[in-house]
Amino acid sequence: MSDVTSSQGGGPGAPARTNSFRGGILVAVAALILLLMTFGISSPTVPRVLAIGLGLVGVATAFGFIPVRGPQDYYGGLVLMMLAVLALIASADLPGQRGFAFGPGTAPRLFAILLFGLSLAVTIVGVISDGPAIEKYKLRGPLWVLLAICLFAAMIRPIGLIVASFLTWMVSIFGSTEMRWVESIIAAAVMTVFCVVLFVWLLNLPFQLWPQPNAPVLLWQQFHEFFRLIFGPLMKFIGVA
Secondary structure (H helix, E strand, O other): OOOHHHHHHOOOHHHHHHHHHHHHHHHHHHHHHHHHHHOOOOOHHHHHHHHHHHHHHHHHOOOOOOOOOOOHHHHHHHHHHHHHHHHHOOOOOOOOOOOOOOOOHHHHHHHHHHHHHHHHHHHHHHHOOOOOOOOOOOOOHHHHHHHHHHHHHHOOOOOOOHHHHHHHHHHHHHOOOOHHHHHHHHHHHHHHHHHHHHHHHHOOOOOOOOOOOOOHHHHHHHHHHHHHHHHHHHHHHOOOO
């Protein structure tokens, strides 16, 4: 029986090798896309080096040079590392990216570097210790949360902190299959009050609380700027824009 299994299925390690190959190839392709995006920004050195490093890790994973003992930690860490590189690329043209000069790009850079470091630690854990395999997942939750984050970034200036926070929480709650309208509205209202108290009253940040008179025009400009920051470098590289 063992001989038949070995000849047909490739042995007990065949599924693990197959998963590592597919996962490594996906990581390498994603890293290649990030690398191409770095050719359209003004400060490409750090994100380009990181993208190349992730690509090499993907190739090494695909061909079995890196043992994946904890797939969930390993690939989860790699995805977060790629997200950090994407944040560095998207914020590369913002002021405050060089040296100790503070500006709009300082916080994104610091948080992206911090995310990359923590994600690297998680990835290493997936190599040196046994962990759970990648379970079946659904895209509903992550997509709704990602949509909520993008909407908040676009709505915060035109329609103000109060409306933007409330709508953001409501959209993100749609990612749960156990959503209930009454509890969701109460939770969104509570978190909106918390955001106002924290950012406006305690931290004294100059956030607009309510919608501006020209909110539709500003909202359109925010969506256009967001699209330019995320996809502009890639479109510039391939000659579309």
